[in-house]
Amino acid sequence: MTETANIRAEIGEDQRGVPSGEPAVGVAESEAPTTAGEIKIRCKGVDVFYGEAQAIKDVTIDIEDKAVTAFIGPSGCGKSTFLRCLNRMNDTIDICRVTGEITLDGGDIYDDDVDPVQLRARVGMVFQKPNPFPKSIYENVAYGPKIHGLASTKAELDCIVEQSLKRAALWGEVKDRLDAPGTGLSGGQQQRLCIARAIATAPEVLLMDEPCSALDPIATAQVEELIDELRRSYSLVIVTHSMQQAARVSQKTAFFHLGLMLEYDDTVKIFTAPSHEKTQQYITGRFG
Amino acid sequence: MSTTVDFTELSAKHTGEASKRRLRARYWAEMRLKAYGIIAIAIAAAALLLLLSTVVTKTAGVIYEKYITLEATIEVSDRDRERLADQNPRMRANLRRVVQGAIATAIPGEIGRRESRQATSIVSGDAGLFLGDRVKADLNLIGQTVPFDALLDDNMQLYLKGVVGRPEEIESAGTLSISVPDEDGFVTASFDPSDLGPIFEAIREQRANDAERARAEQRRQQNAVDVTERQLLEAETDEERAELQSRLDSFVFARDRAETNADELMRLATVIGEGARYTLAETDPSLLMRAGPGWLKFTEVERGEAKGLIYLPLSDTAPVGTEFAEGEWQAFMMERPEATRLQTDRQVVWMENFEDRGLIKEVLNTRILSSSDSASAELAGIWGAVVGSFWTMIVTFLLAFPLGVMASIYLEEFAPKNRVTDLIEVNINNLAAVPSIVFGLLGLAIFVSGVPVNILGYEFTIGGFLPRSSPLAGGAVLALMTLPTIIIAGRASIRAVPSSIRDAALGLGASKLQTATHHVLPLAMPGILTGSIIGMAQALGETAPLLLVGMNSFIQEPPSDPLSPGNVLPTLIYQWNSNSERLFDDKTAAAISILLIFLVLMNALAVLLRKRFERRW
C-alpha cells in the first residue's frame, strides 16, 4: 500500500499542469485483482503496413476482459494504429494491410468469414475528437441499435437509449432535451454522448482512442470516472497520451515505441519497475 | 421507459442467426447504392460518348468533298475577258456557260430543255467562278480545250455518300426486250414475269402500311365518336348538346375520311400484290433499269412488262428495239421515293453513270477551313467565324484579364473588411451565376443600342457606343461574363500565397503595393492564368449573349478588325444548325469539332500551366 502510494506521489509530481487534488482514480484503488480477468482478445505477431511503410512490428498481446488496458507511448509510435486493428477500422483505409493473428473470444477477427461490420458492433470505438452526428441526442444514441436491429419496439429502443445515456452518466443532463442536436452539447458532454452511442450498440469490447485529449480537466475527470465504471461490464482498451491517465484508469499497460510494443504488464509494475530502459525514460518524461 | 434491457443479451444478438440474415439485407442495400452510382456514371459516360460519336461521325461526312472531272473549250464573252484581264483579284469572272456546256457534253445523249436545269444544278453554283479563277491565273487557257474539276452540288455529294440511299439491284434473269419508243418517248420493256417481285412487294408493303395507319386513325376517330355520343346522351342543357353535336359531326367526318382513305390504300395494295398493272407515283419507290450503257426509268409496271422512259441512250448504234441477253441488264430499285429527296431520278442515273466512268473525284476538304460562310452548303466554311472568334477573344482577354487581376489584388490585399467589400464579394459570386442571356441583354442595351435617359427634360442616351455585330461588342459582353470567373480564380491563387512572403517583403520596407506587385502577384500568376484560360474557354463556347448583340449575322467576309461585323464559331454553329440543307448538318458537326479542338487545346494549356507551376506551400 505504501509502495503504490509512493508511486502516485511520484506520478503526481511528474504531472505538468494537472492539479494533484483532482479526483484520482489511482492504480492502487482498483479493487478488482488485475490478473483475474479472462483473456478477451489475443494478438499474435501483428504487423501493420501503410503501403510500403511498416507501422506496427510484430506485436503480441493478450487483452483481458472486464479490465482497462492502456496503450501508451510517444506520438507516432503506432498505438492508435494498433487499436484500430482490433475492430478492423483500418479496413476503411485503402493502403493499410494487417498481418498476424488477432482473436476475439478465440475467433480470428481477420478470418474471411468475419464481417467487419458485425465485428465493429461487438468491438465498439470512441474517438479522440467527440464526433456526434448532426442529429438529435436521441438519434445519435439510437443509431447503433437501429442499424443492428437490436430493438424490436419503440419502447425497447427508448429503453436502450435511456440506459446507455445513464451508463454514460449523461442522462441527468440531457433527459429533458433528447431532441436537441447532439452537436449543441459541450465538449465533455459530446464525448460522453459518443460513449453512450457506443454502449447502445451493446459491444463486448470498447476501444477508446485518446478519448480525453480534446477535453478540459473537469470533463476529463468525468470521462475517466465513467471508464472506471464501465470496466465492470466491458473489456476496455484505451490509448492515451497522458501517463497519469493510464495510471489512474488502467489495470494493464502496454508501452509502444516506434511500432514495437516494448513492454506489457500490470500498470503498477510498468510505473514502478519498468523492465525496459525506454519505458523507464518515457515514464520519467525524458522523451515523448 | 419502465422496462429494462439486458445488455449482455443484446450483445448476444450480434452473433445470432437473425443478425446474419439482417447483415445480408444490409449488404444488399449497400450493393444497390453502389450499383446506382455505377449506373449514374455509366449514364454520364454514355451521354458523352454518344455526343462525341455523333459529332465525329457527322464530321467524317465532310472530311472529303467530291468533284466531277469535266472537259470544255474555254470560250469567254468580251465582258468576262475584261474581268479576267483585270489585275484586281476581286474582279472575278463567272464562266457559268462553259461549265454548263461541259456538263451537257459529259452526259451521254441529248438533254431536253426541261432537263437542262437539272443538269446545271449537279455542280455548285460557284463552279463557274472557280473555273474563272483558274483561267485568270493562266490566260493562255482561253480558247483551249482543257479538263477541269467542278465542285459538285451539296445534294449530289450527299447522294454519292449514300445519304438518301443508292439504287439497289433486284434479282433478274432472262432476256429483256425493249420496244420502239412511241411519240411521247415511252418504251415498253418485256422480261421474265418472276422478276421485279421485290419492287412489287416493297410498294405493296408501303401501301399496306399506309392503309394500316389510316385504319388506326379511323379507330381513334371511332373512339371519339363513341365517347361523344355517350356524352350527348347525358348532356343536360341544349347549349351543351349543340356543342357536343358539332364535335360529333367533325369526328364522324374525320372517321369517314380515314375509312375511305384506308379502303383505297388497301385496294391499291391488293392490286399491286396481285401483279396487276400499276402506275408508279412520285411517292412510290423508283424503278430503274440499266441496259447496256443506258438507263431506263419505269412509270407503269405489271408482271412481265413495264413502260417507261429512256434516261440515257441504251446503245450508241442501235437506238431502238433492242434485245439484251441475261447479264447485260439489271433492274434497280431506289427505295426512297423521288418526291422525298432533292435528287431527281435523272440526276441519280447521271451520277451513277459518272461514277461508272470514273469522272467523280474525292478531295480532302480544306474549303471548310479556308472559306467563310455561304448560303450554299457545299461552299460554306468556318474561316470567317474563326477570325471573328479570334477578335472577340482578344477583346475579351484585353478587357477581362487586367480588370480581373486588378480587382483580385484589390479585394485580397487592400480591401478593408467592410460592407462595401462584402457587397462586392456577394456581387461577384452572384454575377458568376447570372444567366448568360442576361449579359446579352445588358450588352445589347448598354453597348449597342444605348439606354435612353431623360434627365431634367434633356433626353440623351447612355452607352450605345459599340457597333452591332462587331467582335468589339461581343468581346465586351463576354469580358463582363468572364470577369467573375477570373476574379474568383485570382483571389483563390492570391490567397494561396503564404503570408510569410508578404511579411518578409513588408518587413524589408516595401509598400503594400510593391509587395503585391513584386512578390505576391508573380507567385499567384500561374493560378490566375489557369483560371483565366478556363474562363476564356467558357467564353469561346458562349452563344446566347452574342446572338443578342447581333453576332449571328450572315458574314461572307472575315472581319478585318474588331469593329467590322462578324460572327463567332458558336453562333455559326447555331446558324448552320437552323439551316435546313442536309449537308449543313455535317458541316455543323465539323464546326463543332474545330470548336472542341480549340477548347481542348485551351484546357490542356491550363492543365499544363497548373502542373508546371503547381506549388504547395
Next chain:
Amino acid sequence: MLPYVLLVVALMSCAAFAMCRQRAVAAADGALSTLHSRPFYHGLYGFLWVAIAGFGAFILVNIIGTSIMNSVIAGQIAELAPELRPIEQSLVFSDAVKIASGGLASTTDELREAIAESYASTNTTRVIVVALAGLAAASSTFYLIFNQVGREFRARNRAERILRTVLWTAAGIAILTTIGIVLSLIGETIIFFQRIGWNVDAFLFGTTWAPLSGVQAGSLDPAKVGAIPLFVGTLMITIIAMCVAVPVGLFAAIYLSDFASKRTRAWAKPLLEVLAGIPTVVYGYFAVITVAPALRDFGASIGLTIASESALAAGVVMGIMIIPFISSLSDDVINAVPQSLRDGSYGLGATKAETIRKVILPAALPGIVSAVLLGTSRAIGETMIVVMAAGQGANMTLNPLDAVTTVTVQIVMLITGDTEADTAAAPAFTLGFTLFCVTLVLNVVALRVVRRYREMYD
C-alpha cells in the same frame, strides 16, 4: 483621325514618364538618397496623370459630343420631314451616316443627302473638339505634374494612391455590372408595363403569349402578353432536366467520393469535367440531331406521338448538361463532411451505405440543396439548348411530349426576329428582368446556404 489622337496621348504619357524621371534624377543632383521617392515613381506619377487626364477627357468629350450631335441631327430630320415615323427617321439617320462616310445607303434622296451633309460637318466639328480636348487635357496635366517634381515631392505615395484607386475601380466593375444589368432591364420593363397600362396581372397570369401580334405603335394588347405558357414551359423543361441531373449527379458524386477506387476516380472525374466543358450550343446540336429523333422514333415504336421539338428532348439534354454541375458541387460538400463522422459511424458497425444514407447525406444536405438550387437556376437561364431543341410557339400544355417554349427562347426570338427593335425590346427585356430576378433569388439563397454550411465544418 481620332485613333491618332489616342496614340499621341499614349506617347505623351510615356514622355511624361521619361521626363519626370529625368527631372527627378536631375533634382537629386547625384545623391539619389536625398529624394523622397525614387525617380521611377516620379515618372510613374507623371505617366498616370497624363494618361488619365488625356484619355479621360477624350472619352468624356467624345461621349457627350456624340450624343449632342445625334440629337442635333435627329432634330434636323424631324424638322425637315415631320411626316416620317420615328423608325423611318432613324433609318434616314443611318443612311445619311453611310452616305457621309462613303458607304452604300438603302436609298438616296434629297433629304438623305442634306442630312448627310449636315452630319459630315457636325461630325468634323465633333472630331476636332474631341481631339483638342484630349490633347489639351494631356498637355496641361503634363505641364503641371512636371513642375511639381522635386526632392520633397511624395511621388511614391501619390502614385500608389492613384494605383489603389484604379484597383478599387476594377473591383467596382462588378457592382457597376449589376447596376448596368438592372438599369438596362428595368427601363424597358417600365416601358412594357406602361404599354399594357400597368396591368401586371395580365403579364404574370395571362395565358396567351403573342406580344407582337396586332401591335399598334406605342401600345400592346394586355390580353396577349400573358407569360404563363412561358413559365409553364420553362418550369417543365427545368423539372425534366433536374429529374435527370439530380439523381445521376448525386449518385455519381456519392459513388466517386465513397466507393470508387483511385483508378476509377482518375477517369470518371475528368469525364464529368469534359461534360461540363462542352459548350451549350453543342448540346443543342446533340439534342436536335440525336436525342430528339431517337425519342421520336422510340415514341413511334410504342405508339406515342412525340413532337420533334419536344420538352422531353430539350429537358433530357439539359439534364445531361447539368449532371457535372450537380456532381461536382455535391462531391465538394460530401467530401467536406469530416472523416471523424464517417469513422464514428463505421466504429459503430455501420456499413458504407448506412453511413452515407444516415450520416453523410443528412450532414451534407444543405450543400446538396444549394447545389440543386444553383442547378435549377442554371436550367432556367439556359438558352441555346431550348432555342435549338424546344419549340417556339407559346402553346400552353403540360404534356412533356409536346413542343413548349421558354422565357429564354422568347427573348432570343424577340431580339433576333424581324420585328423592329423598338417594339420587340420591351417584352424581351421584361422577360429578361423576370429571369434575372428569379435566378438572383435562387442564387442568393443557394450561396447563403452553402456559405453557412462551409462555416459549420470549417
